[in-house]
Amino acid sequence: MHNFLFDFDSTLADTRDVAVMATQKAYEAKGLAIPSREAVVSYMGVPIEVSFAKMATESLSEAALTDLYTEFRAQYHEAEKLGISLFAGMGATLATLKNQGARLFVVSSKHSVPLQRNLDQIGLGQTFEAISGSDTVAHYKPAPDGILSLLQRFDLDAKQSVMIGDAKYDMQMGNNAGIATAAAMWGAADPASVKAEQPTYLLQTPSELLTIFK
Known part of the structure; x- marks a missing residue:
């Protein structure tokens, strides 16, 4: 990925x-x-x-x-x-991915303004190439609008793209967009429902994202 x-x-x-x-x-x-x-x-x-x-x-x-x-x-x-806190190991993992040439984006159910504010708050304000908030799409998760918009805007290869999320809605959105999915089990409130979506990757810690980078 x-x-x-x-x-x-x-x-x-x-x-x-x-x-x-x-x-x-x-x-x-x-x-x-x-x-x-x-x-x-x-x-x-x-x-x-x-x-x-x-x-x-x-x-x-x-x-x-x-x-x-x-x-x-x-x-x-x-x-x-x-209290909004970055998950342990996430900052270092994102920095490594970015340094190695990975392209990083955020697709969230938050509106864009509070999303950017929260990213700034946890020190990730300049980390991502672009963000997609719920105010920028016609249809919400699990519809694929947010992903498809980014794929088109940045000419991203769907076969080299992965949606990372903690909820079944994220997995469904990735599936609906035709890209790979990675379950962020470190934040999953309902692990069974996430696993039921049969994610491409099942990750227990943020650092495991490095194992799927190509």
């Missing part, structure tokens, strides 16, 4: 506690039933535009959902200051 496309949350960085805290506070602020930690974690990997309506026990109008998204992003902006 030569082109590495990374998910962000729970793949590059550990953001699970931040996401849970921001989600629960957003629902609470809007007077809604607060989703359990398990529910929030189970939907990590898909955009809030998909997951929030499903986690709500009430039927919410589009306006109410829009308000909830806005509240979540404000809460996340505060919560992220308390």
